[in-house]
Amino acid sequence: xxxxxxxxxxxxxxxxxxxxxxxxxxxxxxxxxxxxxxxxxxxxxxxxxxxxxxxxxxxxxxxxxxxxxxxxxxxxxxx
Amino acid sequence: xxxxxxxxxxxxxxxxxxxxxxxxxxxxxxxxxxxxxxxxxxxxxxxxxxxxxxxxxxxxxxxxxxxxxxxxxxxxxxxxxxxxxxxxxxxxxxxxxxxxxxxxxxxxxxxxxxxxxxxxxxxxxxxxxxxxxxxxxxxxxxxxxxxxx
Numbered sequence: 001x002x003x004x005x006x007x008x009x010x011x012x013x014x015x016x017x018x019x020x021x022x023x024x025x026x027x028x029x030x031x032x033x034x035x036x037x038x039x040x041x042x043x044x045x046x047x048x049x050x051x052x053x054x055x056x057x058x059x060x061x062x063x064x065x066x067x068x069x070x071x072x073x074x075x076x077x078x079x
Numbered sequence: 080x081x082x083x084x085x086x087x088x089x090x091x092x093x094x095x096x097x098x099x100x101x102x103x104x105x106x107x108x109x110x111x112x113x114x115x116x117x118x119x120x121x122x123x124x125x126x127x128x129x130x131x132x133x134x135x136x137x138x139x140x141x142x143x144x145x146x147x148x149x150x151x152x153x154x155x156x157x158x159x160x161x162x163x164x165x166x167x168x169x170x171x172x173x174x175x176x177x178x179x180x181x182x183x184x185x186x187x188x189x190x191x192x193x194x195x196x197x198x199x200x201x202x203x204x205x206x207x208x209x210x211x212x213x214x215x216x217x218x219x220x221x222x223x224x225x226x227x228x
Binding site: 043050 | 085086087102104105106107118119120121122123134135136137155159173174175176180181183186188189202204212213216217220
């Protein structure tokens with residue numbers, strides 16, 4: 001992994017379209033600003049990984065395993 | 080169109096059931112063509128890959144067990160599939176069913192949103208820390224019932 005030291009308000013650029021800036025640092029937390037093209041999705045890594053992992057677990061479902069569910073009738077799909 | 084499904088073998092589906100996921104689903108990015116079908120067990124649905132029968136997800140309408148659910152995703156994410164008006168969207172949560180079925184969970188942090196008009200879909204990531212990847216469906220449903228009674 002490439003490691004660069006940056007101060008508040010300094011940035012790095014990745015390729016020619018992705019810009020990452022250090023907005024603020026307080027204690028052990030850094031606030032990071034990211035400029036990237038629309039098609040580049042930026043997520044917190046642990047959230048991204050948790051969802052990916054959950055999807056893999058969900059995809060293991062066996063068709064016979066779905067239980068019947070008795071529901072409240074009044075909660076229709078809302079906006 | 081006839082497709083092979085994980086749950087029901089080869090079935091005939093209507094083109095209106097086809098949903099295109101331009102970004103795939105996290106962890107399954109290369110699969111973009113899916114079909115949305117009712118499961119035989121209510122109120123679940125199957126999101127079935129058109130290309131690989133083994134890839135299929137069980138979905139539920141999250142508002143059924145969490146009437147307070149809100150889709151807290153950035154507007155740009157919705158615009159990725161052309162949603163500018165929430166009237167055009169359908170929201171689902173992916174369900175995980177472990178061996179002990181009563182512990183089945185729904186992923187409210189990574190909802191599946193479908194644009195009804197263009198039939199495109201995307202898995203989004205919620206900004207709201209209230210929504211987790213594992214919500215116990217039966218427990219939360221029971222909590223809602225107790226409130227109503």
